[in-house]
Amino acid sequence: MVSKSDPIIIVGGGAFGLSTALHLAQKGYTNVSVYDKDDHIPPAAISAWKTPLFAPYFHQTGFLHCVSGEAPEKAVGTLNRFRASAERNSQIKPHVVPIQHSEDARQACWQLDGPMAGWHGYLNRFDGYAHSGAALAGVYRAAQAAGVRFFLGERNGAVEEIVYVSKLEGKKAAGIRTKNGRFHPSSLVIVAAGAGVGRLVPQLGQTVVAKSWSVAHVHLSDEETSALRGIPVTYARDLGFFFEPDPKTNLLKMCPMGGGYINTDPKTGVSHAPESLKESAFLPQEDETQLRKLLAQTLPSLADRPFVQKSLCWFADTSDSDFIIDYIPGMSDSIIVMSGDSGHGFKMFPIVGSWVTDMLEAPGAQQPVARWRWKQPPSQGKKGDWGGDVSWRVGETKELAAILPPKASKL
CATH class of the missing domain: 3.50.50.60 (FAD/NAD(P)-binding domain)
Known part of the structure; x- marks a missing residue:
């Protein structure tokens, strides 16, 4: 001990x-x-x-949790489970407001002036984000x-x-x-x-995988940043999310939803984060398309703005999304x-x-x-499949090598 x-x-x-x-x-x-x-x-x-x-880093702006009118059934099912969980909690339930159509979403956040066709879900006023x-x-x-x-x-x-x-x-x-x-x-x-x-x-084997999701930003004017102050975290489960811009940088941070990207070693079947940050400093085209669709639905005046500070953000992922904290x-x-x-x-x-x-x-x-607790890794030689079986994610995992921009190479 x-x-x-x-x-x-x-x-x-x-x-x-x-x-x-x-x-x-x-x-x-x-x-x-x-x-x-x-x-x-x-x-x-x-x-x-x-x-x-x-407390200085937590902002209780609320969480507008929806799906778009084109969301797959998996996304809708996940949304409903999240809402049911919130409503079972006696502390959270009074703060949950149903969103049945786009007008409800605009009532929850007047700054959202896009069509939001078919959007539905709920607003959790108890929630927020941390810097x-x-x-x-x-x-x-x-x-x-x-x-x-x-x-x-x-x-x-x-x-x-x-x-x-x-x-x-x-x-x-x-x-x-x-x-x-x-x-x-x-x-x-x-x-x-x-x-x-x-x-x-290395004893973890394929129990834990290095996986990334995209992050991108839109640079706003002082007036635009002020206008979006206090908006709830706005999350279309089948598209992505954003939250209020940083008043110090005027950057609106956005993340698309998806199965993520892995970087598998063909010899071991284990995914590792690239050694160089430069290799991750880009936004995959399919993610850019998804984020522009999200903006067109919610903040259409920003839909064609250039994205800045684009990158893949790497995490340690597990197949069931549970932590491993053990000897x-x-x-x-x-x-x-x-x-x-x-x-x-x-x-x-x-x-x-x-x-x-x-x-x-x-x-x-x-x-x-x-x-x-510690989980025994799957047998060696079998390539892991992370993401498709995790209910709260929409989309399949892809290899980094398959989405690298032209002239870049896998290290």
Whole structure:
């Protein structure tokens, strides 16, 4: 069992890693270090979002959750399940407003002046969005103030490998080796490396896959940004979503829905995020078409605007969208994997780290939540299929190599 003074290393300074670092420090663990290859942070539970630390980054604008008139049955079924879940919750139910046609949607958000033909669903006024970059930076500062040490950048923070030692009953993680060749000892290694987890923990096999979805922005004028202030998160389940623009940058962020993109190693069948960010700095044509359709339906004056800051955003995905937060079997409780955010984990940012401290203090060194326990990977050689069986996603997963723009090549 790890003591409060034992050295603990967290690999990854994203939402899972930062939340864990903060919760460990708040629980009295005094020797916590975070390693991340980026040279700054950020490098991406509603009551917890309303606490003093997180409240500045949470905006309770509401969630307009609909499908368009052309939505496939799968999208409609998912919408109905989400609505039923919200209405079963006594705290949320009073805030749920039915949207039966486009005029209801315009009543919920007068700025939406597009046709929205056949749109229906509901508005959840209890919901909203969080500013991820600002929240990560705020928790980074809070963790530093609580005594957590950070090692950032390619030279000091990039982790090359986890170092193991042999024991009679198996192996044990002894620490990490960074790319500068230095060994850093630790009693416990927590791997929260996002889409890069598979490279550091090959034992995961195809249990976790690096998958990406597109992100793009429209640059607005000051007046346009002001006019869209306070709009609800607007989500057509079969098209995509957007939310109020950032007043500091005048950027309206948009994301299309789909099965996502993977980057499969043909030798292992495991998908890894590309080594170079440059390879992901584009918007696939089919996603651009989908986003323009979303704008034409909702904010038609923006439908032909150029997209800026286009990229694929990589996540660690699982076939069932459940997290994996558990010890690796046979490693003497010396290494924990935090993975499987599946593109929807950030909403748990304020509390996800508490799940690790709960597990450290749980009897029998076992993850108390069964669905988050270690899962044996599928047999080697069989290519994974992630996305098609996940009910809340519409569309099939595609390979990165198949959608790369001309003159780009897979690394």
